[in-house]
Amino acid sequence: MDLYDDDFTGDGHWAFGTGFRDPLDGVPMTPASPELAERCLALGDDALVMSHRIQEWCTRAPELEDEVALANIALDLLGQARLLLARTGRDEDALAFHREAAGFRNVRLAEVRNGDFAHLVVRLLVFSTWRLAVLERLRGDPDPVLAAIADKGVKEVAYHRDYAARWTIMLGDGTEHSRERMERALADLWPLVGELFTRDPDLRAGFDAVIGEVLARATLKVPAGTAPPGPRGDDLAELLAEMQGVARSLPEATW
Amino acid sequence: MVTAREVAETVTDPELPQLTLADLGVLRDVAERDGRVTVTITPTYTGCPALDTMRDDLVRRLTEAGFAGVDVRIALSPAWSSDQITAAGRRKLAAAGIAPPGRAPRPPAGPVPLTLGPTRTAACPRCGSPDTEELSEFGATACRALRRCRSCREPFDHFKEI
Numbered sequence: 001m002d003l004y005d006d007d008f009t010g011d012g013h014w015a016f017g018t019g020f021r022d023p024l025d026g027v028p029m030t031p032a033s034p035e036l037a038e039r040c041l042a043l044g045d046d047a048l049v050m051s052h053r054i055q056e057w058c059t060r061a062p063e064l065e066d067e068v069a070l071a072n073i074a075l076d077l078l079g080q081a082r083l084l085l086a087r088t089g090r091d092e093d094a095l096a097f098h099r100e101a102a103g104f105r106n107v108r109l110a111e112v113r114n115g116d117f118a119h120l121v122v123r124l125l126v127f128s129t130w131r132l133a134v135l136e137r138l139r140g141d142p143d144p145v146l147a148a149i150a151d152k153g154v155k156e157v158a159y160h161r162d163y164a165a166r167w168t169i170m171l172g173d174g175t176e177h178s179r180e181r182m183e184r185a186l187a188d189l190w191p192l193v194g195e196l197f198t199r200d201p202d203l204r205a206g207f208d209a210v211i212g213e214v215l216a217r218a219t220l221k222v223p224a225g226t227a228p229p230g231p232r233g234d235d236l237a238e239l240l241a242e243m244q245g246v247a248r249s250l251p252e253a254t255w
Numbered sequence: 256m257v258t259a260r261e262v263a264e265t266v267t268d269p270e271l272p273q274l275t276l277a278d279l280g281v282l283r284d285v286a287e288r289d290g291r292v293t294v295t296i297t298p299t300y301t302g303c304p305a306l307d308t309m310r311d312d313l314v315r316r317l318t319e320a321g322f323a324g325v326d327v328r329i330a331l332s333p334a335w336s337s338d339q340i341t342a343a344g345r346r347k348l349a350a351a352g353i354a355p356p357g358r359a360p361r362p363p364a365g366p367v368p369l370t371l372g373p374t375r376t377a378a379c380p381r382c383g384s385p386d387t388e389e390l391s392e393f394g395a396t397a398c399r400a401l402r403r404c405r406s407c408r409e410p411f412d413h414f415k416e417i
Contacts, residue, residue: 065391072393079302148331158367
């Protein structure tokens with residue numbers, strides 16, 4: 001059999017190439033209002049960009065179990081991103097692969113370049129704790145599709161947060177070296193926390209309580225003071241150059 | 256004559272072929288009306304890449320069985336829970352060496368509390384020993400965790416409670 005003939009690609013089992021259907025295909029819904037579309041775009045971009053940064057850890061994690069854990073977390077976020085981007089009413093692939101950095105609505109915490117494993121743990125702890133609070137609230141959103149996505153997301157992101165929290169305790173309350181790395185990661189990432197609460201400032205107290213509990217168990221301190229973050233670098237543009245490279249150079253390709 | 260429901264109930268999960276979609280509780284509804292069939296399924300995890308394959312398999316099996324028009328709808332709500340796996344599904348999981356899930360925690364109305372240590376338990380599907388430990392909360396697929404039996408020392412998959 002010729003590997004390139006149509007029977008091979010059209011047998012219905014070749015699910016992991018192009019030609020994915022819209023993930024909301026078959027879901028009954030009304031058109032998204034501009035406000036809902038903007039909200040879903042931001043939440044979808046956070047998930048997409050954070051998922052990509054976690055995917056960059058594949059083959060680099062300290063142990064096989066963490067390799068599998070991180071791949072699963074990235075996959076959960078990618079699934080959330082697909083649904084949320086589709087809920088904007090626009091084409092998910094066009095949004096993911098044919099959009100400039102300036103059009104992305106993600107928070108900076110999701111896009112900054114990866115550092116060491118401590119950096120990943122702190123970023124995942126902060127991101128998941130915040131996102132969990134946002135999704136918990138959105139379970140009651142008037143849009144039933146967004147509410148359903150949030151309801152499912154809560155179960156997933158709670159796992160992600162607890163995974164990061166356990167690593168935070170292990171490394172913070174670990175060796176002198178691991179503790180030093182965690183302190184550095186906290187100092188690096190903490191200036192990006194403020195932006196997370198621009199939209200829902202009232203979620204900050206709950207976030208602080210959870211982070212405070214985890215850091216206390218890890219014998220780490222919440223960084224004092226909130227230095228303003230430095231200027232936004234080209235981290236996202238660099239990430240997109242890699243993520244969008246194939247789709248942009250071969251826009252008609254299918255496999 | 257076979258009904259569309261009977262046909263749909265034979266379609267298996269692409270990643271757990273021992274179980275049907277009905278065993279997993281993923282098959283929510285099969286309705287026949289004016290010669291068309293509408294099948295409603297629900298995803299287990301949001302990012303589950305098997306959903307497209309499930310949809311294709313349902314359409315193909317029903318088309319082969321003589322049903323001309325088949326629509327597959329996706330129900331996102333109420334969210335799937337491992338509690339929806341049937342008794343037959345649980346037996347098939349155990350027979351395949353995968354510890355079936357216990358009762359899923361009730362989702363709190365407010366914030367989800369932190370869990371800082373392993374809380375799940377599962378008996379070894381090979382030797383039955385309850386003395387097992389969690390190796391990783393994340394396993395070969397999104398729905399499984401990896402455990403090891405302290406009695407027979409064999410690692411095994413555990414279908415997570417969600």
